[in-house]
Every structure is written in C-alpha cells, then in structure tokens.
Amino acid sequence: MTDRTTLSPQHEIARTLRVSADFDATTETERRVAFLADQLTTTGLHALVLGISGGVDSTTAGRLCQLAVERVRATGRDATFYAMRLPYGVQADESDAQAALEFIRPDRVLTVDVRPACDAALDALLAGGAIFRDAHHQDFVHGNIKARQRMIAQYAVAGAHDGLVVGTDHAAEAASGFFTKFGDGGADVVPLAGLTKRRVRAVARVLGAPSALVDKVPTADLETLDPGKPDEEALGVSYDDIDGFLEGEPVAEETAAAIVHRYRITEHKRQLPIAP
Ligand SMILES: Nc1ncnc2c1ncn2[C@@H]1O[C@H](COP(=O)(O)OP(=O)(O)OC[C@H]2O[C@@H]([n+]3cccc(C(=O)O)c3)[C@H](O)[C@@H]2O)[C@@H](O)[C@H]1O
Ligand SMILES: Nc1ncnc2c1ncn2[C@@H]1O[C@H](COP(=O)(O)OP(=O)(O)OP(=O)(O)O)[C@@H](O)[C@H]1O
Numbered sequence: 001m002t003d004r005t006t007l008s009p010q011h012e013i014a015r016t017l018r019v020s021a022d023f024d025a026t027t028e029t030e031r032r033v034a035f036l037a038d039q040l041t042t043t044g045l046h047a048l049v050l051g052i053s054g055g056v057d058s059t060t061a062g063r064l065c066q067l068a069v070e071r072v073r074a075t076g077r078d079a080t081f082y083a084m085r086l087p088y089g090v091q092a093d094e095s096d097a098q099a100a101l102e103f104i105r106p107d108r109v110l111t112v113d114v115r116p117a118c119d120a121a122l123d124a125l126l127a128g129g130a131i132f133r134d135a136h137h138q139d140f141v142h143g144n145i146k147a148r149q150r151m152i153a154q155y156a157v158a159g160a161h162d163g164l165v166v167g168t169d170h171a172a173e174a175a176s177g178f179f180t181k182f183g184d185g186g187a188d189v190v191p192l193a194g195l196t197k198r199r200v201r202a203v204a205r206v207l208g209a210p211s212a213l214v215d216k217v218p219t220a221d222l223e224t225l226d227p228g229k230p231d232e233e234a235l236g237v238s239y240d241d242i243d244g245f246l247e248g249e250p251v252a253e254e255t256a257a258a259i260v261h262r263y264r265i266t267e268h269k270r271q272l273p274i275a276p
C-alpha cells in the first residue's frame with residue numbers, strides 16, 4: 001500500500017491533471033457540453049471537428065460535440081459538428097466506428113483514408129536514408145505517423161470550416177503520457193480533461209452510448225504488425241490502477257511507482273516545447 005513517500009506525488013499528479021475528488025456523471029456531462037458550446041461562442045468559430053475511431057473516448061467526446069453544436073444553433077448561431085472517419089486502409093473494428101456514428105448522429109461525416117499519406121511518408125523517409133532499429137521499431141514510428149496524419153486531416157477540416165479541433169485526452173491518458181505528441185495530443189479543446197477512464201465511461205453511459213462501446217477494450221490500434229493491441233498490454237499498468245491512483249485510492253506501492261515514473265518521463269508531452 002502507499003506510504004507517505006508515494007502519497008504526495010499521487011495527490012500532486014491528481015491535482016495537476018485536475019481530477020476532482022467528487023464526481024457526478026450527470027453534472028459532468030452537462031458541464032462539458034456547456035464548455036464546448038461556450039468555446040464556440042467565445043472564439044466566434046463555427047465548427048467542431050473530431051475523429052471517431054469506434055473507441056469509447058471519441059464516442060463520448062463525439063456525442064458531447066453534437067449536443068454542443070445543437071445548443072449553439074438553438075441560440076441562432078451557425079455551428080456544425082464534423083465527425084471524421086480516419087481509417088488506415090480498412091479498419092478491423094469498422095463496425096464499432098459505424099455504431100459510434102449511429103449513436104452520435106453527427107451533422108456531417110467525412111471519411112479520409114490516412115493510409116496513402118502515411119505510407120508515402122514512410123517510403124520517402126526510407127528513400128531519404130532514415131534507418132530504424134528493426135521492423136517493429138519502424139512499425140512503431142509508422143504508427144505515430146498515423147496519429148499525426150489524423151491530426152493533419154482534422155486541422156484541414158477545421159481550417160476549411162472555421163472550426164476547433166477536439167481532442168480526447170483525459171486524465172488517465174495524460175498521466176501515462178500514452179498519446180502521440182502533436183498527433184492525437186494535438187488539439188484545440190479537450191472536453192474529457194480531468195476524467196479518469198472509468199469516469200469517461202460513466203459520462204458515455206449518461207449520454208446513452210451502447211454498452212458494447214462503453215465497455216470496449218481501449219486500443220490505440222496504431223501498429224500494423226500488432227493490430228488492436230490493448231493499451232493496457234502496451235502500458236503494463238491497468239486503467240483501473242491508473243484511475244484508482246488518480247482518484248486517491250490506495251494503490252500497491254510498485255504500481256504507484258510505475259505510474260509516477262511514466263508521468264515523469266512523459267512530462268515533456270504535457271508542456272510547450274522546451275526553450276532556452
Ligand atoms: N525528455 C524529452 N524532452 C523533450 N522531448 C522529448 C523527450 N523525450 C522524448 N521527446 C520527444 O518525444 C518523442 C516521443 O513522443 P511520441 O512521438 O509521442 O512517441 P512515443 O511516446 O514513443 O509513442 C507514442 C505512444 O503513445 C501511444 N499512443 C499513441 C496514440 C494514441 C494512443 C491511445 O491511447 O490510443 C496511444 C502509442 O501506442 C505509443 O506507445 C521523441 O521522438 C522526441 O521527439
Ligand atoms: N481510426 C480512427 N478514425 C478516426 N479517428 C481516430 C482513429 N483512431 C484514432 N482516432 C482519433 O484519435 C483519438 C485517440 O485515440 P484513442 O485510442 O486514445 O481513443 P478512442 O479510440 O476514442 O478510445 P480508446 O482509448 O478507448 O480506444 C481518438 O479518440 C480519435 O479522435
């Protein structure tokens with residue numbers, strides 16, 4: 001169990017990532033719809049843009065976006081939600097992505113296959129002399145190119161329609177630094193910020209998301225050689241442990257130490273670029 005030495009970083013990380021001690025899913029759902037509507041109003045922009053993967057994070061954020069633009073439209077302002085399907089070729093769990101879209105009921109759906117751009121980038125890198133340690137290392141870096149290509153596609157649509165790019169970063173992902181820097185980590189507004197993974201699922205339930213999506217195993221699904229690899233396998237720590245840690249529960253000492261270590265080595269991802 002945690003002792004005094006691990007308790008302090010636990011509370012500090014939770015505070016920095018704005019994980020609240022109390023949580024009411026209905027209140028938080030409403031607060032986050034209001035946040036997105038407010039961002040559209042205060043920026044004077046007219047669209048929200050978000051990639052929908054079929055995972056619980058984008059299912060939840062996507063429905064929040066749709067409710068927010070409908071709220072803004074009710075005030076007489078122009079607002080549209082652009083949901084983007086961004087598969088790399090054919091996505092194995094495409095049916096989940098379609099179920100997510102059916103639930104979200106977005107104003108517009110744009111489908112962009114990121115594969116040609118990602119493969120062209122890798123081919124050009126190899127032709128230009130880039131060297132990887134082995135096939136798995138190359139596949140890992142190619143995976144991050146996929147996440148960044150999705151960011152490029154979303155910013156293109158935001159640029160075309162005076163919109164804001166929505167990110168799905170939440171406290172469990174932020175704590176572990178488990179996102180691609182300037183890839184899925186690149187966004188203008190992050191409506192799930194401060195939520196642990198189980199709290200994201202609770203918001204999804206309040207919104208009425210299908211249980212198959214609410215309880216779906218999280219995957220970044222970036223590696224071609226290891227499709228659909230569960231995040232928890234890659235992380236070596238369960239979301240339940242990360243959530244418990246962030247919510248102030250007692251956590252086994254070595255688990256707490258592993259989370260604090262990951263948090264510290266990924267600090268650069270949560271900050272602006274380092275300057276002299
Ligand atoms: N100390 C430091 N100070 C400043 N910058 C530092 C740095 N260490 C690395 N860097 C920079 O950061 C780069 C590494 O960061 P990055 O490019 O992100 O790469 P990296 O963290 O190695 O990989 C991203 C990880 O996030 C996972 N991911 C990505 C997308 C979505 C999800 C999901 O949950 O669904 C998960 C993905 O599976 C992978 O395990 C380095 O190449 C270097 O440029
Ligand atoms: N195939 C895809 N199509 C569209 N957007 C995608 C795709 N893959 C990833 N994204 C975007 O990148 C974000 C980060 O991926 P991430 O895997 O963390 O979230 P998720 O798939 O929504 O949920 P989970 O983490 O539970 O799998 C997604 O929320 C989504 O906005």
Ligand SMILES: [Mg+2]
Pocket residue numbers: 053055218219220221
């Ligand atoms: Mg996913």
